[in-house]
Amino acid sequence: MDMTVAYPPKILEHRGTAWGANPPQWLMESLKGYKYVERMPDYQDKFVVIVEQDGESREGAELAASRLDAITRISTLMGLRVKDTFAGAQVGDKDKIETYMERVVKIMSETKFAGFMMEDSWWTFLQTYTPEGKPDKRAYRVMQLWTISKEALTKQLNDILKGEAAVEPKTPEKERAIQAVQNAFYEGF
Template sequence: MKKIFGLLLVVLAVFAIASCVSEPAPKKDSPLDATVAYPPKILEHKGTAWGANPPAWLMEALKGYKFVERMADYQGKIVVIVEQDGESREGAELAASRLDAIPRISTLMGLRVKDTFAGAQVGDKDKIETYMERVVKVASETRFSGFMMEDSWWTYLQTYTPEGKADKRTYRVIQLWTMSKAALEKQLDSILKGEAANEPKTPEKERAIQAVQNAFYEGF
């Protein structure tokens, strides 16, 4: 949630970026709001030199990855948003691309599998809880092949202390990674079927597993 909230603050600030840097005005204390949150201020971003606004996918990503997947440019693709902070732009970009992207993609795929199981409208799911747990675990540890970085955006931020004083300056890199749904489904099918083979076979479990597998991609 921190990363999503940080991404929201960054993108909204892009459209209100000022030509000069100043500390935010102090906010009056309120008995209902003793803690004041000072969002980071954008000093520069990828489009500053050309007067360009953030790409449409970045704005849709604020609402969730599925909103990006519904865009015309990303129909038939699975989307993952990777975010990385760093003292230098090059360092943040390198970390996002090589260090953070692959494990983050695996983690997010595991979460998507877990959410898909939770939302599956099939009966007898309680009979295959261990099966679903194993699938989630394997998916979160799998390095899915086929993901590529399609686009990226960076911002240079001035951060503030809880008291509103200027703190560190940092670069934030946000990358859009995609993969064709067909290619991902092939790899997920292998996990779903592989773990099903390890499940003790009973008629009830086999029916429940088959029902979950049949409905799996409806909510993925």
């Protein structure tokens, strides 16, 4: 989901090029991954989602971005982020709670989280690179910066984690494993 990009895209042109303006710092950091944006002082108390829409022309990318359902896209990206967090969690025997984790990922992917706001949107013309660092494609991309306070999202995530734990068949081993997942959840999130 948000792996550090070995060869981030290069911006060839952007919304501010004609006026000699630099792209915003959040955009530059987002090319490396959303976690880089979350480390910026303005976003340390927020969860960040970068919604992207590519197109063959600037107008096409902007039109598609204006029509996309960002909240649905955010839900999908949150589900992937949760899946990645579960995959990296060091909680012992995950087999005992595999169905719990699968249900949580599914629900996160379908939940319309309340409180996300689009803070900025910026079009770019990018040169992308292969994993080996060779030039790949050029594309127009509209990048939207969506944020939510950590407090607001944490409450919603906790409700889902606890709600799904409540329907899980109870055994001492499962309860310990679920508790370990919940305790470790925000370390990698």
